[in-house]
Amino acid sequence: MPAAPPPIDPGVRIGHVHLKVADLSRALDFYCGVLGFTVTQRYGTQAAFLAAGGYHHHLGLNTWESLGGTPPPRGATGLFHTAILYPTRSALADALRRLMRAGIPLDGASDHGVSEALYLRDPDQNGVELCWDRPPDQWPRDAQGRLAMGTRPLDLESLLSA
Numbered sequence: 001m002p003a004a005p006p007p008i009d010p011g012v013r014i015g016h017v018h019l020k021v022a023d024l025s026r027a028l029d030f031y032c033g034v035l036g037f038t039v040t041q042r043y044g045t046q047a048a049f050l051a052a053g054g055y056h057h058h059l060g061l062n063t064w065e066s067l068g069g070t071p072p073p074r075g076a077t078g079l080f081h082t083a084i085l086y087p088t089r090s091a092l093a094d095a096l097r098r099l100m101r102a103g104i105p106l107d108g109a110s111d112h113g114v115s116e117a118l119y120l121r122d123p124d125q126n127g128v129e130l131c132w133d134r135p136p137d138q139w140p141r142d143a144q145g146r147l148a149m150g151t152r153p154l155d156l157e158s159l160l161s162a
Helices: 024-034 089-102 156-160
Strands: 017-020 038-043 047-051 059-062 082-086 108-111 115-121 127-133
Touching: 024 038, 024 047, 024 059, 024 089, 082 089, 089 115, 089 127, 089 156
Parallel strands: 017 059, 082 127
Antiparallel strands: 038 047, 047 059, 108 115, 115 127
16 A cells, blocks of 8 residues: 655645636625725736735636526535635624625624634625634644534624624
């Protein structure tokens, strides 16, 4: 039996997510107008690249294969959600306030022990998770020191006071 390959380099990160959308303007209204991303580059009416903090792009949006399209049916494979990681709890609270001002409903809100997360849908019904991670020294662990993540309801009032 061959030896197991070594684990991936611990410095590896997910660089960006590229989404197929039905209407680029509508998607930009959500990702820029509500969440606050900035357009870093645009390809006419077909595609745009968005970022926070001067990065080249965290999100790509395009209509190349999906202009006017419909979301995939329930029960189909595909992306479950895109997680957008906020640097602090107060930054996540700001995201919640933006959603509330825009009248965008949440699908859920969870405290996973390692993180707090808001779940919702973008205009194309793609799952979106907005979250922040607690510092690793605050992550819950079992008696053997392994991660002990869970799912408890997130106290939104407490989050809004952050």
